[in-house]
Amino acid sequence: MIHLGIDLGGTKTELIALDEVGRERLRRRVATPGGDYSATLDAVAALVAEAEAELGAADSVGIGTPGALSRVTGRLKNSNSVCLNGQPLLEDLQGRLGRPLRMANDANCFALSEATDGAAAGQAVVFGVILGTGTGGGIVVDGRVLLGANAIAGEWGHNPLPWPADSERPGPACYCGRSGCIETFLSGPGMARDHQRTAGAALAPDVIVRRAAAGDQECEATLRRYEDRLARALAHVINILDPDAIVLGGGMSNIARLYDNVRALWSRYVFSDRVDTPLLAPRYGDSSGVRGAAWLWTGETRTSP
Numbered sequence: 001m002i003h004l005g006i007d008l009g010g011t012k013t014e015l016i017a018l019d020e021v022g023r024e025r026l027r028r029r030v031a032t033p034g035g036d037y038s039a040t041l042d043a044v045a046a047l048v049a050e051a052e053a054e055l056g057a058a059d060s061v062g063i064g065t066p067g068a069l070s071r072v073t074g075r076l077k078n079s080n081s082v083c084l085n086g087q088p089l090l091e092d093l094q095g096r097l098g099r100p101l102r103m104a105n106d107a108n109c110f111a112l113s114e115a116t117d118g119a120a121a122g123q124a125v126v127f128g129v130i131l132g133t134g135t136g137g138g139i140v141v142d143g144r145v146l147l148g149a150n151a152i153a154g155e156w157g158h159n160p161l162p163w164p165a166d167s168e169r170p171g172p173a174c175y176c177g178r179s180g181c182i183e184t185f186l187s188g189p190g191m192a193r194d195h196q197r198t199a200g201a202a203l204a205p206d207v208i209v210r211r212a213a214a215g216d217q218e219c220e221a222t223l224r225r226y227e228d229r230l231a232r233a234l235a236h237v238i239n240i241l242d243p244d245a246i247v248l249g250g251g252m253s254n255i256a257r258l259y260d261n262v263r264a265l266w267s268r269y270v271f272s273d274r275v276d277t278p279l280l281a282p283r284y285g286d287s288s289g290v291r292g293a294a295w296l297w298t299g300e301t302r303t304s305p
Helices: 037-055 089-097 106-116 182-186 188-199 205-213 217-241 258-266 285-298
Strands: 003-008 012-018 024-031 060-065 102-105 125-131 135-141 245-249
Touching (some): 003 037, 003 106, 012 037, 012 285, 024 037, 060 089, 060 106, 060 285, 089 102, 102 106, 102 135, 102 285, 106 125, 106 135, 106 245, 106 285, 125 217, 135 182, 182 188, 182 217, 188 205, 217 245, 217 258, 245 285
Parallel strands (some): 003 060, 060 102, 125 245
Antiparallel strands (some): 003 012, 012 024, 125 135
């Protein structure tokens, strides 16, 4: 059996072909046509046609997207690739490919990948976190994506930062129209803005990490603020969901010190006498999203636990 997964990103569209035990059989990547909805549909259809010409007909196709399908209209919403918003993406792609598809938010695909055969394989409830250009999350319960009544389960990035200090209020403006969202603090651009605001230097997150390791005290202070904010934000998730595992993804998940430091901090915020939740690095890194899209047919997406 061949399962095709497609990760429809803002700058790149990637396809992977997995066999029934998760072995990679093929991978392709093309640039996403910027701002052109019809050309995006063409690009996805071409990737599938090329893969099937090489491997034979696929048994299933799953697609991970920015944003989510509205349960009311069936059209995409909340996508940072704005040309997709308001479009019947699933319906149009099914028409182009001539078959039923499964589609899920890219953070849900990440969580599904790591819960299926990744770092959290075998865990009943998994919270997958994306810490990158934005901040998102997905929930997998017993191997199935939790969608929610509004198709926003796991979207922790647009909740306010918990237990804010006075200096963190009202917080940076967010593109969603509010201020102080978790995303404005914990995304890569959020860390860079925080460092520039406090230290006066415009540095990328990877530079901040390297300089902190070399003894730069201002960069070290930025990382410590980031770690405490991440601990607070994840403690909020643990208090509500109490997952069996949390897996970090996105570019910020490559900061190795987070895994020990955040776990050392979050116990002061979790409503429990001890915290046994593992905080895990992703097994598949940047490939998790596209692998999760390929696994979308392995279980039914559920609207409630």
